[in-house]
Structures are given as structure tokens and as C-alpha cells.
Amino acid sequence: KRQDSSAPASPSGGVEYLVETDVGGQKLNLDFDTGSGDLWVFSTSLSASSQANHHVFNPSSSSTYKAMSGATWRIIYGDGSGASGTVGTDTVTVGGTTVKGQAVELANRVSAQFVQDANDGLLGLSFSNINTVRPTQQKTFFDNAKSSLTKPLFAAYLPLNANGAYDFGAINARHHTGSVAYTDVDSSGGFWQFPSTSYKVGGTKHSLSGVSAIADTGTTLLLIADAAVTTYYDAVQGASFDNQQGGYTFPCSASLPDFAVRIGSTNYATIPGSLINFAPIDNSGRTCFGGIQSVGQIAGMSIYGDVFFNAYYGVFDDAGPRFGFAPI
Numbered sequence: 387k388r389q390d391s392s393a394p395a396s397p398s399g400g401v402e403y404l405v406e407t408d409v410g411g412q413k414l415n416l417d418f419d420t421g422s423g424d425l426w427v428f429s430t431s432l433s434a435s436s437q438a439n440h441h442v443f444n445p446s447s448s449s450t451y452k453a454m455s456g457a458t459w460r461i462i463y464g465d466g467s468g469a470s471g472t473v474g475t476d477t478v479t480v481g482g483t484t485v486k487g488q489a490v491e492l493a494n495r496v497s498a499q500f501v502q503d504a505n506d507g508l509l510g511l512s513f514s515n516i517n518t519v520r521p522t523q524q525k526t527f528f529d530n531a532k533s534s535l536t537k538p539l540f541a542a543y544l545p546l547n548a549n550g551a552y553d554f555g556a557i558n559a560r561h562h563t564g565s566v567a568y569t570d571v572d573s574s575g576g577f578w579q580f581p582s583t584s585y586k587v588g589g590t591k592h593s594l595s596g597v598s599a600i601a602d603t604g605t606t607l608l609l610i611a612d613a614a615v616t617t618y619y620d621a622v623q624g625a626s627f628d629n630q631q632g633g634y635t636f637p638c639s640a641s642l643p644d645f646a647v648r649i650g651s652t653n654y655a656t657i658p659g660s661l662i663n664f665a666p667i668d669n670s671g672r673t674c675f676g677g678i679q680s681v682g683q684i685a686g687m688s689i690y691g692d693v694f695f696n697a698y699y700g701v702f703d704d705a706g707p708r709f710g711f712a713p714i
């Protein structure tokens with residue numbers, strides 16, 4: 387995934403968690419994203435240069451594709467990236483789960499960051515009320531699939547430096563340790579959102595009154611208010627805000643304290659310091675980019691991205707709805 391838009395290509399962005407997805411018989415590697423609600427794919431409607439190095443969906447080659455006349459979509463993400471295009475429906479299969487008549491959004495424009503990324507599109511797993519298709523808003527793959535699942539839930543298993551998995555319809559006990567703790571979710575903003583009003587740095591507790599967090603597999607880092615970011619890096623020898631990198635960096639040899647975040651009114655989720663060293667900023671391996679960075683202008687919100695999921699199995703349960711977490 388790419389860094390905050392203000393950060394140049396370096397540090398060597400971490401890997402994306404891509405899932406091979408069958409759309410109308412064509413295989414695409416999609417970025418499963420609980421922070422957005424559109425299933426969109428690179429398509430043959432893109433310019434040749436935008437299509438380069440990507441698998442693209444060709445609606446003419448699918449016998450089950452149906453165009454949705456007059457429908458369009460356009461999405462912009464907080465890092466400034468975005469895409470837009472037209473819409474149809476097709477049969478979409480992920481692992482053992484198939485949805486017929488799934489809205490598939492064909493990109494005819496994608497921002498430069500996407501051309502550089504490894505994904506062939508996104509599969510949104512937020513709530514459907516933030517889907518961008520107009521004039522008729524469409525449902526997410528999970529929303530369409532949930533009635534056919536044993537339980538209306540999916541779970542994200544995203545270990546660092548190993549293959550991950552998205553489990554649909556059941557919790558996979560092999561993907562977590564201990565018991566799953568749950569917190570209620572407020573889906574009104576379209577996100578898997580819950581209160582997260584305090585954090586701990588190396589064991590010392592600090593408040594973040596009134597703040598909510600979203601569980602977001604589509605965002606690479608853990609993004610939180612400036613106060614928490616400065617408190618954290620004040621505890622890291624040699625750390626400083628690097629304008630050129632657009633975030634906090636520190637000597638790769640620095641020892642990083644644990645960072646715990648309160649999830650709802652339950653206990654804390656503790657991310658070990660070792661998982662907060664995101665990546666070296668260059669090939670010298672001297673300076674590293676932090677996995678905790680500022681959420682910037684969206685006040686009152688924290689975004690728990692892949693850095694969180696590298697430590698915790700995330701359960702997205704529509705019964706509630708509720709969010710569950712358990713150490714990997």
C-alpha cells in the first residue's frame with residue numbers, strides 16, 4: 387500500500403493483502419477493504435498506459451456480465467487517490483462464496499497511485515450506505531452474500547510477512563489465539579466504527595475523549611490523533627517528524643514501545659513495538675518509517691489499518707453489528 391499522500395514513493399511501502407477473485411470467469415487480484423464500499427476493477431475501458439501491469443476485466447469476454455445503463459461511480463480516498471467509471475453486474479466468486487448479480491464497477495479512470503499499486507481493484511467490505519454508485523446505490527459483496535453464509539460475518543487474518551486470509555461465514559480458530567472480545571459497531575457512517583477513547587504507550591494510559599476508531603483493512607498504517615502520535619514517538623530514541631517522508635521516522639535500530647488502544651469499553655488491544663517498525667525509508671536500512679502516523683484532518687477519528695491486523699484477527703459480524711478481535 388502507499389503511504390500518506392504527502393509521503394513520496396519511499397519508504398518502500400509494505401505489501402498489499404490481495405485476494406484472487408473470479409469476476410465473470412476472469413481472475414483479478416483485489417484489495418479487500420473494510421474502509422470502503424465499492425467493488426471496482428481495472429477494465430478494458432482504461433487507457434493502455436493505465437492498464438499496464440494489471441489484470442483487467444473485459445466485460446465483452448464475460449457471458450454473465452450485464453451493463454447497468456446510466457449508472458456511474460466515483461471514489462476519492464483520504465490519501466488523495468481515486469477512481470471512477472461505469473457499472474454492471476456479474477457473478478463474483480471469492481473462495482467458496484459466490485454472488486450472482488453483484489454490482490461490478492468498471493474503472494475508466496484511475497489515479498496514478500493505483501497504476502503503481504499491485505492490485506487490480508478493490509472489493510469494499512464497509513457497509514453499503516457509502517457505496518458511490520449513482521443514481522442507484524449498490525450493495526457490497528458481503529451484504530449480498532451474508533444471507534447465504536452459515537453466520538453473517540467475515541474475518542480478516544493479516545499476519546506480517548505471511549499469507550493472510552479472509553474467512554467468510556465462520557471464525558477460523560486456526561487464525562487466532564485466546565478468545566474473541568467484541569464491541570458494538572455504529573454503522574451510520576458506513577464504517578465498522580466503535581469508540582476508542584484511550585491508549586497506552588509502554589503501559590502509561592492517555593485519554594482521547596470522544597474519539598471513535600474504524601477497523602480498516604484498506605489502510606496500511608495505524609492513523610491516530612497528533613497528540614497520541616507525538617506521545618508515542620517522544621518515547622522513541624532518535625525519532626522525529628520527517629517532512630520529506632511525510633511522517634515520523636527513527637533509527638531502524640531503535641527499540642519501540644508497545645502501543646495499546648482501547649476498543650469500545652472492553653480491554654485494550656496491544657500492538658507490540660516490533661510491529662510498529664513499518665519499513666526502511668531507503669535501501670541503506672538506517673532510517674525506518676513508523677507504523678503509527680497522524681490521521682490528519684479528520685478530527686475525532688482513528689483508523690486502525692493493517693498494522694493493527696498484523697497483531698489481531700478482526701471479526702466483522704453483521705449480527706449486532708459488532709467488531710471482534712483476538713490476538714493472532
Ligand SMILES: O=C(CNCc1ccccc1)Nc1scc(-c2ccccc2)c1C(=O)NCc1ccccc1
Pocket residue numbers: 388389390391417419420421422463464465467508600602604605606681682683684689
Ligand atoms: O478509504 C479508506 C479505505 N480504503 C483505503 C484505500 C485502499 C486502497 C487504495 C487507497 C485507499 N479508509 C478511510 S476511512 C477515512 C479515511 C480518511 C483518511 C484520511 C483523511 C480522510 C479520510 C480513509 C482513507 O482514505 N484511508 C486511506 C489512507 C488515508 C490516509 C493515508 C493513506 C491512506
